[in-house]
Amino acid sequence: MSAGAPATLRVADVTKCFGAVTAVDAVSLDVRANEFLCLLGPSGCGKTTLLRMMAGFEAPDSGRVFIGDDDMTATPPHARPVNMMFQSYALFPHMSVEGNVAFGLKQEGLRGEALNARVKEALAVVELEGLGARKPHQLSGGQRQRVALARCLAKRPRVLLLDEPLAALDKHLRERTQRELTALRHRLGISFVVVTHDQDEAMAMADRVAVMDRGKILQIAPPRELYERPANRAVAAFFGDVNIWEGEVVAGNKVHCAALQIAFPVTDLLPVGSRVEAAVRPEQIAFTSIDALLTGVVSDVVYRGTASTYFVRHAGGAVIRVARQNSGPETFQRGDTVGLSWPTSAVRVLTS
Ligand SMILES: Nc1ncnc2c1ncn2[C@@H]1O[C@H](COP(=O)(O)OP(=O)(O)OP(=O)(O)O)[C@@H](O)[C@H]1O
Numbered sequence: 314m315s316a317g318a319p320a321t322l323r324v325a326d327v328t329k330c331f332g333a334v335t336a337v338d339a340v341s342l343d344v345r346a347n348e349f350l351c352l353l354g355p356s357g358c359g360k361t362t363l364l365r366m367m368a369g370f371e372a373p374d375s376g377r378v379f380i381g382d383d384d385m386t387a388t389p390p391h392a393r394p395v396n397m398m399f400q401s402y403a404l405f406p407h408m409s410v411e412g413n414v415a416f417g418l419k420q421e422g423l424r425g426e427a428l429n430a431r432v433k434e435a436l437a438v439v440e441l442e443g444l445g446a447r448k449p450h451q452l453s454g455g456q457r458q459r460v461a462l463a464r465c466l467a468k469r470p471r472v473l474l475l476d477e478p479l480a481a482l483d484k485h486l487r488e489r490t491q492r493e494l495t496a497l498r499h500r501l502g503i504s505f506v507v508v509t510h511d512q513d514e515a516m517a518m519a520d521r522v523a524v525m526d527r528g529k530i531l532q533i534a535p536p537r538e539l540y541e542r543p544a545n546r547a548v549a550a551f552f553g554d555v556n557i558w559e560g561e562v563v564a565g566n567k568v569h570c571a572a573l574q575i576a577f578p579v580t581d582l583l584p585v586g587s588r589v590e591a592a593v594r595p596e597q598i599a600f601t602s603i604d605a606l607l608t609g610v611v612s613d614v615v616y617r618g619t620a621s622t623y624f625v626r627h628a629g630g631a632v633i634r635v636a637r638q639n640s641g642p643e644t645f646q647r648g649d650t651v652g653l654s655w656p657t658s659a660v661r662v663l664t665s
């Protein structure tokens with residue numbers, strides 16, 4: 314457990330297999346009070362299975378799940394102070410939007426003004442005021458997803474587990490809902506565990522991101538740390554765009570890369586002769602006509618609105634990605650010969 318921040322929910326060495334598939338492989342994880350934690354990883358890496366074990370819909374083969382100080386491993390879902398929104402959520406088709414959101418609250422015994430206020434508040438968060446009387450079939454896919462989210466929020470559990478809650482929303486609504494959700498954890502005092510396979514969403518929302526692959530957590534850290542100090546190649550590659558070159562440590566604390574035909578300095582002190590991978594983010598690489606580390610030819614330019622990615626082919630075979638803000642006129646075109654450099658501090662040496 315981290316210093317000073319008590320865990321609201323803790324999974325300890327949890328494993329779950331389905332036949333020959335190990336869906337979750339000895340995972341340990343703390344969710345802190347009021348924390349917004351994102352689970353990020355490729356399809357099939359075990360995100361939903363981990364969430365289902367937190368909620369109690371799946372029993373781990375081994376390991377334990379704690380909420381506060383209580384061992385809840387054998388506690389059924391309805392008796393846990395958590396609420397889960399499923400990836401394939403189902404609304405009650407015969408009930409109105411308000412009826413759907415109110416359902417769980419009525420089961421808790423809430424009535425009258427208190428009930429109405431909670432329903433209204435939850436619908437306001439997901440921007441569905443005014444649609445309370447509609448039935449699910451009268452809503453768009455994104456609106457239905459927001460009703461499912463409101464239904465979870467209204468219950469105000471200690472921990473909210475959301476499986477891809479914003480997947481059906483368009484970019485603008487998605488961004489607004491992201492901001493609303495992150496603000497809610499302070500206002501309502503709840504912790505969030507949110508599954509996404511969108512790294513931008515994870516970066517925008519999370520206090521910490523757990524990057525998963527094949528049932529394991531590769532790294533869990535705040536977004537900036539994951540981006541700037543990825544623990545290994547998989548995290549570096551999954552979290553943002555990156556150049557990764559294989560190389561060998563040579564004298565002078567440099568890494569020689571065959572594909573780039575150069576040796577460049579690194580800050581990490583490494584034994585001469587060791588094989589490493591050097592990672593440099595595209596936005597850390599500058600175009601330069603003086604003191605270039607190497608030169609190459611622009612083979613492609615991908616326009617991305619605020620920025621463009623330049624693909625620069627080097628004579629040694631490597632293609633280097635360079636990102637530039639589009640605040641000025643586009644400086645280079647396909648076929649241009651360019652010089653590239655990067656500061657030593659931009660090189661992250663990956664050893665695993
Ligand atoms: N009930 C089940 N029976 C058999 N295999 C399962 C079951 N549930 C999940 N799996 C398998 O366990 C692995 C992890 O599945 P899980 O649903 O947790 O992945 P995920 O990370 O949520 O993926 P996605 O991003 O596609 O939703 C997959 O290989 C999946 O096929």
Ligand SMILES: [Mg+2]
Pocket residue numbers: 360361362400476
């Ligand atoms: Mg899933």
